[in-house]
Amino acid sequence: MLLRRLSQHVKSQNWFAVALDFVIVVLGVFIGLQISNWNDARAFDQLERNYLVQLKDEVALNRRVTEYQIVYVDTVVESGKRALVYLESDQQCEDDCADLLVDFFHASQVWGAPRTLTIFEEMERLGLPRDAERRQTLLDLYRFLEGWDVVNLSPPAYRESARGYFSPEVSEALWRNCMRYPDGDVEELVRDCVDDLRAMDTSAVLEDMRASPDLANHLRFWIGQNVTAQVLLPDALGYSDSAQAAIDEALAQ
Template sequence: MILSRITTAIRTQNWFAVAIEFVIVVSGVLLAFQVSSWSAKAGQRAYVRDALTRMLGELIGLSEVRANSVASRAERLAYLLEARPIVMGVVDADALTREQCVAIAVSDNGSGGVPDGLPSLDELMTSGAMESIQSANLRQSAMELYAKRGVVRTYAQQSVHEVVNLPIAFPDAVQLLLIPEPDEADDGWDVSASCDLAAMQASPAFQAALLQNIATYRGHVDYAYGFIDDAIATVREDLEEELGLSAEPAP
């Protein structure tokens, strides 16, 4: 229809009509592009909000899992720190407590990976949709969490090779045992340990290995958990504000 009118206008040399029709065509094309752009941006905003809503749920669940996990590790670290001066012979004691002995026996288990899965954060980063987040604070804190998590994962993988399985390396000093435990849900047995304090104090190699295990375990608690937990808390705060879920200020 428009093409027919333009053809007729050209034949009759009605240049004003040609200009009008040309403006109409160009305006229509531009409007179509603009509507398409608006639609794409609206779809992107809806996708990002959905991803952010999912990420908030993931953050809440992950925080709970990490809190439970780090609590048991912090307790074990406390027993290790109590046992350290006793094994090194700078604090007198007749024997280690059962909790201290077990903590020493499994002190190599404190390294390795930690709960840190956030599928929605990975999705936003790999899709490039992070730039569509309106809040600059949330963009920055989310990208910092993503980067810190990568650093901690590398650290956790390396720390596995820095610890010593003490019952295997020093069986005369510490041994793992099984003891009856009626309340144990799996099979009625629990892991315990037997420690020879005199053998520990007489072995500089054992003491050096224990100190290394304790340092790695401490770093695991403080860094692999504490470092990331702070970043998670910041992202969660920024995310709740972005989604309009922040608590209203008191009047």
């Protein structure tokens, strides 16, 4: 309709009408583009908000995993220290042999936690969040989480050495009742196997372990690795809290 009218105005050489029609066409295209851009921006705003809602849950889950890891490495370190005292002494274990053997077992554990990075990685691919300061706060947390398990990519030598002294019966008791998976994901170190171990000759196992020329050195190294975790892991809690605050601030807008 508009193009037909424009053609008629050209034929009649009504240049004012031609100019007016041209302005109307350009203005219509401009308004159409603006509406399209506004709709796209609004849709992208909603997309970012939806991702932030999901990311809030992901950050909370990773924080819970970090809290678990802190308890876990504390158990590994304290167990390792008690085991090392025995290895460096010439005293018999006497009536605490079963408890001490559990220490050797717990000290050999390698933390492994199912951290989730999926939502953040997808947001990063999309360039979200768009706020630079908020994005940096999230990067601080996820860069820490991504690099953390490099400390334990390979099981320590102590793990293989110590467990080589466990008989099948001892191993069964240790694995059955001295660790558990309360929610199917995280692993907890407990001592419910002690009574089963007391029915076995654990003192002989411990004496054989103390006679090893390398076990104490392997244990010292592994304790040191876990002490690193004790020192650094609490930083992740601070990063997590900052990330949660940044997300809450964005969602409140």
